[in-house]
Amino acid sequence: MAYGQTAKRDAFDALGDSTRRLIFERLAVRPAPVGVLAATLPISRPAVSQHLRVLKEAGLVSETADGARRIYQLDPRGIAVMRDWLDNHWATALGAFETFVNDTQRKDDPE
Amino acid sequence: MAYGQTAKRDAFDALGDSTRRLIFERLAVRPAPVGVLAATLPISRPAVSQHLRVLKEAGLVSETADGARRIYQLDPRGIAVMRDWLDNHWATALGAFETFVNDTQRKDDPE
């Protein structure tokens, strides 16, 4: 499990920024190089590069060299890690909720 | 759809902080009041309160009054919003990837 729980950078940290979520959504529609992404965003091109590095370290995007350009696209591994985390904790919460109800219904029993 | 895409605060913004992810994980195991959470965390109790407010605004946790204490527990709505977002964009990315391959395989055709 190379991508056990977290990558070099946590995927949730990466998607915690709204600009990176925008980039993520653009890449979901269509893989693109840095310049194209920067043209549709209100920030400079180096800023997009920095965001892409964070997303890459989180395992959310992958890089493909194409001459002088670098094509970025979504990476399924990072998304899988996030989904697993959500599902796992949600399953735990469901079990805990039953225990919680059983513990508290002794003194409380609404309809 | 009261919780269409985002709540008052985006769920990804809320889980972008590692301390809030810790609180989230603790609440997944077992609903708890503020004081109990703060006792197991390296930060003060008011700090935990502030984090809980962020998580609540994001629809990730819900509050239940129990005398002077406030029991916090996970809220399925916020988690569902995040999963939907991930699944939706991932599905989009899969479709886009096919288009991308079709466009680029004209000059490239590996096995």
Add this chain to the structure above:
DNA sequence: ACAGCACGTAAGCTGTCACTTACGGTAAGT
């Protein structure tokens, strides 16, 4: 070989956010 393009990195600045201490409010116990 040289000019031009696409991109990453470095350095510096600024705003935001997480944390603290101090305070006020509500509920339970004596």
Add this chain to the structure above:
DNA sequence: ACTTACCGTAAGTGACAGCTTACGTGCTGT
């Protein structure tokens, strides 16, 4: 009624993170 416990809010501070400009590198075409 008074004290104690549990909690949220306000105000202030410090650190981090995102942004910009400037620069260096590698690839492409003429």
